[in-house]
Amino acid sequence: xxxxxxxxxxxxxxxxxxxxxxxxxxxxxxxxxxxxxxxxxxxxxxxxxxxxxxxxxxxxxxxxxxxxxxxxxxxxxxxxxxxxxxxxxxxxxxxxxxxxxxxxxxxxxxxxxxxxxxxxxxxxxxxxxxxxxxxxxxxxxxxxxxxxxxxxxxxxxxxxxxxxxxxxxxxxxxxxxxxxxxxxxx
Amino acid sequence: xxxxxxxxxxxxxxxxxxxxxxxxxxxxxxxxxxxxxxxxxxxxxxxxxxxxxxxxxxxxxxxxxxxxxxxxxxxxxxxxxxxxxxxxxxxxxxxxxxxxxxxxxxxxxxxxxxxxxxxxxxxxxxxxxxxxxxxxxxxxxxxxxxxxxxxxxxxxxxxxxxxxxxxxxxxxxxxxxxxxxxxxxxxxxxxxxxxxxxxxxxxxxxxxxxxxxxxxxxxxxxxxxxxxxxxxxxxxxxxxxxxxxxxxxxxxxxxxxxxxxxxxxxxxxxxxxxxxxxxxxxxxxxxxxxxxxxxxxxxxxxxxxxxxxxxxxxxxxxxxxxxxxxxxxxxxxxxxxxxxxxxxxxxxxxxxxxxxxxxxxxxxxxxxxxxxxxxxxxxxxxxxxxxxxxxxxxxxxxxxxxxxxxxxxxxxxxxxxxxxxxxxxxxxxxxxxxxxxxxxxxxxxxxxxxxxxxxxxxxxxxxxxxxxxxxxxxxxxxxxxxxxxxxxxxxxxxxxxxxxxxxxxxxxxxxxxxxxxxxxxxxxxxxxxxxxxxxxxxxxxxxxxxxxxxxxxxxxxxxxxxxxxxxxxxxxxxxxxxxxxxxxxxxxxxxxxxxxxxxxxxxxxxxxxxxxxxxxxxxxxxxxxxxxxxxxxxxxxxxxxxxxxxxxxxxxxxxxxxxxxxxxxxxxxxxxxxxxxxxxxxxxxxxxxxxxxx
Numbered sequence: 001x002x003x004x005x006x007x008x009x010x011x012x013x014x015x016x017x018x019x020x021x022x023x024x025x026x027x028x029x030x031x032x033x034x035x036x037x038x039x040x041x042x043x044x045x046x047x048x049x050x051x052x053x054x055x056x057x058x059x060x061x062x063x064x065x066x067x068x069x070x071x072x073x074x075x076x077x078x079x080x081x082x083x084x085x086x087x088x089x090x091x092x093x094x095x096x097x098x099x100x101x102x103x104x105x106x107x108x109x110x111x112x113x114x115x116x117x118x119x120x121x122x123x124x125x126x127x128x129x130x131x132x133x134x135x136x137x138x139x140x141x142x143x144x145x146x147x148x149x150x151x152x153x154x155x156x157x158x159x160x161x162x163x164x165x166x167x168x169x170x171x172x173x174x175x176x177x178x179x180x181x182x183x184x185x186x
Numbered sequence: 187x188x189x190x191x192x193x194x195x196x197x198x199x200x201x202x203x204x205x206x207x208x209x210x211x212x213x214x215x216x217x218x219x220x221x222x223x224x225x226x227x228x229x230x231x232x233x234x235x236x237x238x239x240x241x242x243x244x245x246x247x248x249x250x251x252x253x254x255x256x257x258x259x260x261x262x263x264x265x266x267x268x269x270x271x272x273x274x275x276x277x278x279x280x281x282x283x284x285x286x287x288x289x290x291x292x293x294x295x296x297x298x299x300x301x302x303x304x305x306x307x308x309x310x311x312x313x314x315x316x317x318x319x320x321x322x323x324x325x326x327x328x329x330x331x332x333x334x335x336x337x338x339x340x341x342x343x344x345x346x347x348x349x350x351x352x353x354x355x356x357x358x359x360x361x362x363x364x365x366x367x368x369x370x371x372x373x374x375x376x377x378x379x380x381x382x383x384x385x386x387x388x389x390x391x392x393x394x395x396x397x398x399x400x401x402x403x404x405x406x407x408x409x410x411x412x413x414x415x416x417x418x419x420x421x422x423x424x425x426x427x428x429x430x431x432x433x434x435x436x437x438x439x440x441x442x443x444x445x446x447x448x449x450x451x452x453x454x455x456x457x458x459x460x461x462x463x464x465x466x467x468x469x470x471x472x473x474x475x476x477x478x479x480x481x482x483x484x485x486x487x488x489x490x491x492x493x494x495x496x497x498x499x500x501x502x503x504x505x506x507x508x509x510x511x512x513x514x515x516x517x518x519x520x521x522x523x524x525x526x527x528x529x530x531x532x533x534x535x536x537x538x539x540x541x542x543x544x545x546x547x548x549x550x551x552x553x554x555x556x557x558x559x560x561x562x563x564x565x566x567x568x569x570x571x572x573x574x575x576x577x578x579x580x581x582x583x584x585x586x587x588x589x590x591x592x593x594x595x596x597x598x599x600x601x602x603x604x605x606x607x608x609x610x611x612x613x614x615x616x617x618x619x620x621x622x623x624x625x626x627x628x629x630x631x632x633x634x635x636x637x638x639x640x641x642x643x644x645x646x647x648x649x650x651x652x653x654x655x656x657x658x659x660x661x662x663x664x665x666x667x668x669x670x671x672x673x674x675x676x677x678x679x680x681x682x683x684x685x686x687x688x689x690x691x692x693x694x695x696x697x698x699x700x701x702x703x704x705x706x707x708x709x710x711x712x713x714x715x716x717x718x719x720x721x722x723x724x725x726x727x728x729x730x731x732x733x734x735x736x737x738x739x740x741x742x743x744x745x746x747x748x749x750x751x752x753x754x755x756x757x758x759x760x761x762x763x764x765x766x767x768x769x770x771x772x773x774x775x776x777x778x779x780x781x782x783x784x785x786x787x788x789x790x791x792x793x794x795x796x797x798x799x800x801x802x803x804x805x806x807x808x809x810x811x812x813x814x815x816x817x818x819x820x821x822x823x824x825x826x827x828x829x830x831x832x833x834x835x836x837x838x839x840x841x842x843x844x845x846x847x848x849x850x851x852x853x854x855x856x857x858x859x860x861x862x863x864x865x866x867x868x869x870x871x872x873x874x875x876x877x878x879x880x
Contacts (some may be wrong), residue, residue: 056709
């Protein structure tokens with residue numbers, strides 16, 4: 001189920017929209033490899049809190065980022081059929097999006113609550129994220145696009161992946177110190 | 187530099203490295219070769235360097251080009267008899283070769299090394315050279331060249347490793363798609379089923395072939411030893427002849443890459459510690475020239491590498507003394523060790539017998555690191571020595587790291603896998619857990635084993651709850667010579683798992699070596715026992731005050747036994763330490779070839795031994811559909827013992843009663859669970875049955 005966008009105006013990048021809880025987000029469609037509705041996330045004990053777990057995708061392992069946690073979204077909104085959005089790996093990326101450079105060589109993805117359309121908003125329609133958006137989320141957004149369905153946060157993928165990396169590092173440090181504390185009474 | 191240039195450079199680099207690898211070996215051969223052969227070799231080297239020079243000129247790699255050019259000029263002079271080959275010249279050429287290799291290794295980055303000194307020295311060497319007496323005529327190239335396998339360029343092509351890895355992944359995807367298709371069409375007509383079986387077969391073969399494509403001959407590593415041995419022998423004043431055997435045996439490239447350093451270490455050790463100076467050898471009545479033999483062979487689905495020297499061997503007495511002097515063992519404990527056990531002490535951390543530290547070896551970091559590296563590769567290492575006659579180090583490695591046998595365990599409802607190579611034994615801890623210096627330990631045959639509760643460590647259960655229970659199993663493992671136990675709830679199965687690297691975002695989870703997919707499609711993490719021990723910050727100190735426990739020995743003084751049956755009313759037992767693992771197999775997988783029976787196993791096959799053929803025993807009931815194969819830990823051949831049921835594992839603290847009438851494969855009899863049980867000697871059962879020496 002690869003998104004199959006309509007013929008596009010080459011100057012406008014296509015955005016794949018999705019819903020996460022009550023909020024809507026989008027990312028360049030050229031960065032999405034595939035979307036799945038049947039999948040099972042296997043959690044990894046001891047993993048950083050922003051890693052939901054691993055998915056077996058036809059024999060390959062996909063690391064599932066908890067995007068809602070990274071955006072510091074409040075849990076909410078009835079979760080309907082959920083989907084796994086799998087990003088392209090760097091070697092699969094053929095587009096010209098600057099974020100393509102940020103893609104990982106490994107399979108990475110996240111779970112969304114509902115898939116939206118693929119849209120091609122004009123550059124001008126993109127506004128800076130309003131102050132009401134938290135700092136964590138704002139740093140991960142390229143801007144907000146006011147669509148007919150409401151405002152959609154456009155993700156800056158390079159930032160999202162870099163942030164996931166930083167948090168993995170930070171959690172490793174805290175795990176190490178926790179292990180040291182727990183080991184002390186032994 | 188654009189992408190295309192980069193790719194071209196990468197290609198040049200690979201090609202040049204191949205050339206230089208040959209050149210290095212030729213240089214070493216040149217030194218030893220007869221004049222006529224020498225001329226042919228020089229011509230070969232000249233051609234290889236010439237090709238490197240040509241291409242580097244094309245890329246405007248001026249320093250590489252000019253250095254290669256200077257070397258080429260010297261070689262041309264040698265070839266044409268205008269200069270004479272001397273050890274000094276050879277050193278100069280080898281030194282230049284190193285610089286060349288270094289610059290090429292840095293590609294596609296440009297590394298501008300200072301090469302003027304080399305070029306000048308090479309040029310001087312040329313101008314100082316006097317034409318030698320015409321007694322060494324230039325041989326015709328070709329006719330007298332040493333025999334080498336003819337190049338088979340047309341049969342091979344270069345493929346990026348990335349592409350191979352991708353193929354492995356795709357084959358995995360294909361397997362899963364096939365499985366889904368098969369389950370979806372399970373009710374389909376017979377014809378469809380046959381087609382799916384065809385697909386099944388092709389998929390498996392495809393996967394095997396791709397795995398094979400990752401294999402490389404050990405020669406890629408062995409080749410380097412010509413140079414290393416030569417340099418070291420010269421430095422240490424030894425006369426050494428290097429023999430390489432089995433250079434075409436193949437190993438997965440990922441293993442080969444990691445094998446080079448430990449092997450180099452062993453070779454250095456052999457030259458520094460094993461092989462005596464020529465005078466000493468002559469005094470001992472040995473030929474002055476020592477032989478260092480490195481061999482590889484494939485057996486029982488594994489590759490065995492041996493490094494053998496004819497030096498003075500390892501003196502167990504000296505090892506004992508050194509271990510006591512270095513505080514590794516108490517004197518009384520050292521005296522109790524058998525010679526074999528004493529020799530194994532060289533793997534203890536911090537051990538060294540070298541009276542003086544040289545820059546070659548003897549710093550006391552060494553064999554323990556080699557052993558740790560080997561176990562990371564899933565390999566085993568052992569040392570045999572004949573005092574005064576030589577030392578043999580034997581390494582066993584799996585063919586590939588991509589697929590390894592592993593134990594599947596469950597902790598708080600989550601499944602994990604532990605590579606079998608990390609598993610020493612399995613123990614039920616109930617009633618034997620104590621606390622020593624605040625640490626939970628397991629009393630195993632009189633020594634304390636530190637315990638790690640995986641559920642608490644990985645945050646799967648609150649620490650207080652976890653420490654209450656004594657249920658479950660302890661997987662005994664070894665890290666750097668220290669044994670410790672991993673406490674798990676359940677041992678599910680033993681499986682061949684496909685190892686997937688640890689995902690990047692989980693790279694800080696040191697407890698895991700990677701991930702794998704279980705048969706049911708679940709993702710399970712592969713535990714890294716070293717990492718687990720590190721996370722738990724195990725306190726080993728103070729626990730080993732008691733002498734190192736004795737391994738369960740052949741007399742079975744205290745040991746863990748696996749109890750099994752063949753015919754329902756006959757019970758047998760075998761030391762668990764002798765059993766590598768058991769496999770459950772449907773009887774239809776057992777194949778008869780001639781008089782023997784085999785089980786297809788990995789790439790090869792496992793010869794099966796039926797107890798009733800080896801000793802007075804009843805055969806298994808004819809209607810069993812499934813049997814167990816016990817695979818012994820020792821023994822050179824791929825063989826397994828068939829049993830119809832695994833009944834139990836038990837702790838035995840007494841000796842079996844000798845029962846000579848039962849034959850040599852039976853150690854004796856004892857009563858286990860109120861039943862007379864014959865205790866089998868795995869070592870005698872297997873080699874005898876396969877027709878080898880007992």
